[in-house]
Amino acid sequence: MYTFDKSNEMFLRATRLIPTGVAGNKNPIFSIPRAFPVFAERGEGCRYWDVDGNAYIDFLCGFGPIVLGYNYKKVDDAFDAQRRMGSAFNHPTERTVELAEKLVELIPSAEWATFGRNGSDVTTYAVQAAREKTQRRKVIIAKGAYHGSHAWCTPREGGIIEEDKRHVLTFTWNDATELEDLVSKHKGDVACVMLTPHHHPSFAEQALPAPGFWADVRHICDEHDIVLVCDDIRDGFRLSINGSAEYFGIQPDMTCFCKAMANGYTLSAIVGTDEIKTAAAKVFFTGTYYSAGAEIAASLATLEELEKQDAVDHMMKMGNMLCMGLTTLAENHGLQIKMTGPPTIPFLTFANERDFRRNQLFSKECACRGVLFHPHHNWFIMYAHKEKDIQQALDVADAAFAVVKREFGS
Ligand code: PMP
Numbered sequence: 001m002y003t004f005d006k007s008n009e010m011f012l013r014a015t016r017l018i019p020t021g022v023a024g025n026k027n028p029i030f031s032i033p034r035a036f037p038v039f040a041e042r043g044e045g046c047r048y049w050d051v052d053g054n055a056y057i058d059f060l061c062g063f064g065p066i067v068l069g070y071n072y073k074k075v076d077d078a079f080d081a082q083r084r085m086g087s088a089f090n091h092p093t094e095r096t097v098e099l100a101e102k103l104v105e106l107i108p109s110a111e112w113a114t115f116g117r118n119g120s121d122v123t124t125y126a127v128q129a130a131r132e133k134t135q136r137r138k139v140i141i142a143k144g145a146y147h148g149s150h151a152w153c154t155p156r157e158g159g160i161i162e163e164d165k166r167h168v169l170t171f172t173w174n175d176a177t178e179l180e181d182l183v184s185k186h187k188g189d190v191a192c193v194m195l196t197p198h199h200h201p202s203f204a205e206q207a208l209p210a211p212g213f214w215a216d217v218r219h220i221c222d223e224h225d226i227v228l229v230c231d232d233i234r235d236g237f238r239l240s241i242n243g244s245a246e247y248f249g250i251q252p253d254m255t256c257f258c259k260a261m262a263n264g265y266t267l268s269a270i271v272g273t274d275e276i277k278t279a280a281a282k283v284f285f286t287g288t289y290y291s292a293g294a295e296i297a298a299s300l301a302t303l304e305e306l307e308k309q310d311a312v313d314h315m316m317k318m319g320n321m322l323c324m325g326l327t328t329l330a331e332n333h334g335l336q337i338k339m340t341g342p343p344t345i346p347f348l349t350f351a352n353e354r355d356f357r358r359n360q361l362f363s364k365e366c367a368c369r370g371v372l373f374h375p376h377h378n379w380f381i382m383y384a385h386k387e388k389d390i391q392q393a394l395d396v397a398d399a400a401f402a403v404v405k406r407e408f409g410s
Contacts, residue, residue, distance in 0.1 A: 002054040002368040007038040010051060024149070025063065025202070025377060032375060035364045043070025046384040048372065056372040057389050059322075061380035064234055064259035067315075068305055069384025075263045078301035083294040093293035099300055103271050106303065107243045109252055110271035112280070115296065117289055119233040119258035120148030122270040123194065125285050126254045127152065129272070130192035130227035133279035138190040140182060140226075142173040144201035147194060147231055173199040173207055176216035183224050192227040193217060197235045197244035198341060203356065203376045205349050206341035214250045221253075227276060230255040233268070237261060238315060238344040238380065241307050254280075262299035269299075311383040312344070318390050319343030319381045325394040333401040334410060347378040350404075358404050365400035366393075373397075 011028060015021035022028070028038050037050035046069055048058040061067065068075060082095060100113040116122045127139050139152065147153040151164040169186065171178040173195075183190050195217065199207040221228040230252035232244045237260040239247040245255055253276050258268035266289075272280055306312065323339040323346050330337040335358075336351035350358040356375055363375035371393045373379055 002052070002370070004034060004037060004050070004052055004054075006051045008034055010039045030376065032360050032364050032367075036367055037372075045069045045071070046382055046386075046389050054367075054370070056367070056370050057385075057393050058372050059379040059381070059393070060372050060374055060377075061382050062264055063377070064380055065262070065264045066380075066382050067237060067260035068263045068302060068311065069382055070264070072263055072302075072305070072384075074305050075265075075298050075301045079265060079294045079298040082297035085293075087294050088289055088292045090291065092291045093296070095293045095296040095300060096291075099269075099296050102300060102303055103257075103269060106241060106307075107255060107271050108246055109243075109255060109273055111274040112277050113269055113271040114280070114285065115290070116258075116268040116270070116285070117266050117287065118148075119231075119256065119268050120150045120153070121285075121287070122256040122258065122268045123147045123153065123229075123231055123233070124150045125270055125280075125283055126194065126227075126229045126231075126256055127192060128283040128285075129254065129276060129280040130229065132282050133227055133276050134191045134225065136189050136191040137167040138169055138186050139167060140169045140171060140179065140190060140193045142195055142199060143170045144204060145173070145194075145196055145199065145231075146202070174210040174213050176213055176220065179217065180220050183220055183226065187224070190224060190226050192229050193221055194229040194231055196231045196233075197239065197248050197250065198345075200234060200341060200345065200347075200378050202378075205338060206345070206347050206378055208340075208342070209248055214248055218251055227253045229253065232256060233258040234378075235342070235345060237303070237306055238312065239342055241303070241312055261302060262295055263302040265295040265298040267295040267299050306383070309383060314383055315344045315381045315385070318385045318387070319346055321387065321390045322346065322381070322393065325390065326397055329394060329398050329401055333398075333405045335401055335405055336410070341378055344381045345378050346381075348373070352410060358408055361407055362397075362400050362404050365403045366396050369396040369399060371396040 011021050039051040041049040041051050048056050103113040104110045171182050230245050232255050235244040236257040254272040256270050320343045338349050341347050359375040363373050366373050
């Protein structure tokens with residue numbers, strides 16, 4: 001049986017010096033306190049070891065960035081080769097131009113690209129570019145959507161003043177009529193609509209776009225000269241090598257990427273159409289690490305490898321195997337579950353559950369048997385997951401479902 005003593009001790013140590021001990025959704029309060037890892041040791045392929053030496057088949061993938069696998073040699077070699085030449089230079093390297101060229105080649109709506117470090121860098125940049133282009137103030141997002149930790153979009157209240165969010169409005173995902181009403185109410189003042197390709201709130205089922213939803217959103221934006229931003233930070237390169245807008249038939253003006261684009265190295269990107277390039281160029285966007293080249297080299301290698309291995313196709317197959325397997329197993333145990341989201345970004349909820357107690361027990365029982373499924377946040381598939389890993393995860397899930405059935409009865 002797995003124990004988490006070292007993780008728990010380290011967390012106590014951390015709380016003495018680091019505000020909250022561990023930030024954001026990596027804090028134990030967000031998972032299962034004392035029954036889930038809190039500190040990491042190492043990773044290899046689809047396996048992850050925590051500080052207690054517990055090994056897991058990992059379905060969190062670092063909350064998204066690990067798309068090929070941990071320690072993926074071709075990516076790490078590309079990173080190392082560039083790093084050996086130096087990092088954080090006075091100026092960008094040729095790799096920056098190459099990656100912009102690569103994104104423009106891959107992403108149908110991209111005619112330019114620029115880079116940040118975290119996802120929030122580029123969602124904020126998108127808002128500024130849209131405001132510059134339209135000379136308007138309002139930003140519309142879906143209720144429950146996450147677009148980052150900056151003042152305009154953080155889900156928490158600490159340090160936020162009313163003015164930070166005064167111009168951020170929300171509507172219900174998949175409800176184009178509600179969006180249209182909101183736009184009409186704020187006619188002439190809406191700069192952009194920012195949406196994720198599919199809806200993936202925490203502590204909730206995921207939702208795919210309803211047929212026609214994205215076309216309606218595009219139409220509303222066109223009617224009102226509003227900039228449409230696709231936040232592809234979580235889905236990007238897990239649904240299509242050409243970006244999730246291509247997968248769902250979306251035509252955004254700008255698209256944000258991060259997570260999977262560099263297989264774990266710190267990089268984000270924003271791409272856009274020529275129409276918004278002049279406005280985007282007016283936004284002051286730089287940083288200490290803007291010129292660091294190694295992460296960009298890692299991203300080039302990641303995209304090349306995803307393409308060469310047809311990795312998305314493989315991940316879709318593995319995701320389908322996992323989702324179908326879990327559905328069958330739960331049925332066999334007389335449990336009602338729902339798998340939501342795309343196969344490569346799945347999430348499991350129990351039909352008759354309101355406060356996630358079944359999810360927590362299920363994830364806890366899986367974790368202590370060596371499979372990491374998060375109870376409240378969507379999961380991820382990586383290319384390193386092979387059939388035998390999915391089968392092993394299903395065997396563990398079978399045992400965990402038995403415990404849930406015993407504890408809750410249905
Ligand atoms: N948008 C989406 C859809 C995300 O999933 C995230 C990160 N979870 C962000 C924005 C913010 O990215 P970061 O945490 O790298 O700032």
